[in-house]
Amino acid sequence: MSDLRKKWITRPLLNLIRKVLPPISDTEREAMEAGEVWWDAQLLSGKPDWEQLLSMGPPKLTDEEQAFLDGPVEELCRMVDDWKISFETHDLPEEVWDFIKKERFFGIIIPKEYGGLGFSPTAHAEIVTKISTRSTTVGVTVMVPNSLGPGELLMAHGTEEQKDYYLPRLADGSEIPCFGLTSPEAGSDAASMVDRGVVCYGEYKGEKTLGMRVNWHKRYITLGPVATILGLAFKLYDPDRILGDEEELGITVALVPTDTEGVTIGQRHLAALQAFMNGPNWGKDVFVPMEWVIGGRENVGRGWHMLMSALAAGRGISLPSLSTGGAKMAARTTGAYARIREQFSIPIGKFEGVQRRLAEIAGIAYVLDSAHKATTRALDEGLKPAVISAIMKAHATNGLRQAVNDAMDIHAGKAVIDGPLNYLGNVYRAVPVAITVEGANILTRSLMIFGQGAIRCHPYLLDEMMAAENDDEEAGVDTLDKLLPKHIWFQIKTFLRGVFHGWTVGLFASSPRGVGKAAKYYRQLNRYSAILTLTTEVALLTLGGELKRKEMISARLGDVLSELYLLSCTLKRFKDDGSPKEDRPLLEFAMRAGLHNIEVSLLEVFQxxxxxxxxxxxxxxxxxxxxxxxxxxxxxxxxCADLLMTPSDTRDRLTRGVFLGNPGDGVDLVEQAFSKVCDTEEARDKMKRGGIRMFSRKTVDEALEKKLISEEEADRLGEAADAVDMAIQVDHFEFDELAGNRK
Incomplete structure (x- = not known):
C-alpha cells in the first residue's frame, strides 16, 4: 500500500511542488532557518495553547539591574541636553562619552567574565527605553553596540582568542564598534552586496599570512565615524581554490580595525537631524588575515547565517525599545498638556476630537509596552523568535509614528516651534530613521512577516519544501510520504475549526481559566487564529509559489498575524498586572482597535x-x-483620555520608565504644571461657580477679592497659573542666532 501511495500520489505531488514552488536560494534558506518559532507558531496552528504564553509570567529585573536603572541610567539622562546635542554640537559631550564608557553602557549584554554587565534582554530593553525618553541620539548610541554588532556576533560565534581580546575592550569602551552591512547597491536586499574579498596570501606582522584582499563601500553605518573596530560583511571568493574546491564561498564577516591600511572612514551622514554618529566607509585592497574572520576559518561563508541569527534577537529589542519609550513619553506629556492647556476656558483634553487622539496614544503605548515586555521575556528564556522580532520592529516603529503624530497634533504650536522646550520634535524627526533601518518597514511587512512566518510556523511546510529541494529524489519522496497524511489531517481540522468559529463568531471558542471578563477577547483571538490558519492553507494550496509575489495579500495576512501577536501580549500584560479594573479602558480600547484591524485585513484579502x-x-x-x-x-x-489626564496608578503604570526631566526643561515644566493644576481643581471649581472661567494670575486675584477662594487657595492657584504659563511657552531666538553669517 505504501509503495502504491508513493507511486501514484506522493511522487507526482513532489514533482508538482517542485514545479510550483520557486527555487530557494541559500540566503533565503538561511533567513528562513534563522532564529526560532515561539508564540507565532501557536497563532498559526489555529488553536493557540495559551498556557504556553501566560505561564511565563511578567519580566523581572534583578536587584543589580534595577540599581543600574535607578543609578547610572538616571544619571546619564540628567547629564543630557538633547537640544544642544542635536542643534549645537551635533555630538555627545565628551563627559557623556566618558560616562557611557566608564559605566559600561556598551557592554550591557557582554558577560561579566569579560568585563561586561551581563544583563538580561529585559534589562537591556528597559535601559534603552528610558534613555530614549530623554534623547534618541543617546538611545541609539547605546543600543547599537548591544544589538546587531561585533559584540553579539563574537559572543555567539567568535573564537576564544577573539572573545578574550575584544569583549573586555568592547565592554569598557576601549574599542568602539560599528557594523558594516548596508552598501549603496544593497539596502534591504543585503545579500546582493557587491563588496568583495578574494582569498590570498599577504604580509601581516612581517610574515606571509593566509587572508583575504577585500574591497568595499558601506554607508549608513551607525557609530562608523568614531569606530575603532569595524564588523565587516562581504562576499568571499577563492578563484585559486586555496581553501578548497569552491570558488564562491559566500558572505563572510570579519573584524577589521579601522586604522588598517586601506580603510577610509568617511564624513558623517546627517540622519533626519539626528546627531548620533553615522557615516560611510570604504576599503581598497585591504588585507584581512584569516584570523580576523569572526569564528576563524571555519566560519568562512557563514556570515549570512550569523547575521540572521543575531538579527532574530537584536531586532526584537533595540528599535522596539526606542519606540516604546517614545510612545510612553508621548502619552505622559500629551495627557498632561491636554489637561493644563485651555481654549474657550476649558482644558483642550475635554474636546471630544482631542479625546479620541489621546485614547489612541494611550492604546498604542499600552500595546507596545505589553508586546515589548512579552518579547523580552521570551528572549530572557534564550529564545530567538525571528518572525516575532520582525513584527516588533515593524509595528513598534509604525506605532511610534502614529502616537507622535497624534501628540504633535494635540500640542499644535507648542510642538512645531523648535527649541529646548520642545520635547516632541526630536522624537518626531527620529521616526523615519527607526522605520527605515534594520529592514525597511514596507518590505518587512510585505515580504518577511507572513512570507517567513507562514513557512517557519507551519508544522509541515518547511520540511515539505526541503523534501522538494532534496537532490535525492527517493529521499524526498520518503520524507513527503511521511508528512502528507499528517498535513492532510491538519488541513481537515483547520477547515472545520475555521468554519465553525467563523459562523459562530467565536462564541464557542475556548479561553484560559482565571482571566475574568477578558475571556471574550481570548475567544476572539482563537477565532481569528483559526481563520488565519485556514486562509493560509488555502492560499498556499491555490497560489503556491505565486503567493511570494502577491505582496499586498502577503502584507495583509502578515498584518493579521502581527495583530494577533500584539493583542496576545496585551492580554498577557493585563493578566500579569493582576487584571486591575482601573486598566480595563486601556484593554478595551486596544483589543477593539486590533480586532477591527484584523477584520479589515481579512476582508481585504478575500476581496x-x-x-x-x-x-x-x-x-x-x-x-x-x-x-x-x-x-x-x-x-x-x-x-482612556481621562486616564492620561488624571493622576493615578494606571497612568504611572502605563508610563513607567519615562524620564521626567531636569528642573526647568520642557518635560519638567509640563509635569509641574500638571501636578499643580490637578491639586487645585477644587479651588478652580469655586472660581467657575462664581462666574470666573478664565485661569490666570489676574483672575485668581479677582476671585480672592470677591472672596470666592481663601488666601491659601489663592496662593496655590497662583502658583498653578504661573506653572501653566511657563509650561505652554515656546522658544524664541535672537535673529543672529538663526541667521548665521547673513548680514
Missing part, C-alpha cells in the same frame, strides 16, 4: 484574492457576517 471564486468561498465560510467587532465607543475613548 482581492487572485482567484476570485476562492476569495468568495473564504469570505462565505469564515466571515459570513462581515464586520462583527467595531472600534472603541466614544465612552471608552473618553475613559
Amino acid at each position: 482581492n484574492f487572485p482567484i476570485r471564486f476562492v476569495g468568495q468561498l473564504l469570505h462565505f465560510f469564515t466571515m459570513p457576517w462581515g464586520h462583527s467587532i467595531h472600534t472603541a465607543s466614544d465612552r471608552q475613548s473618553r475613559a
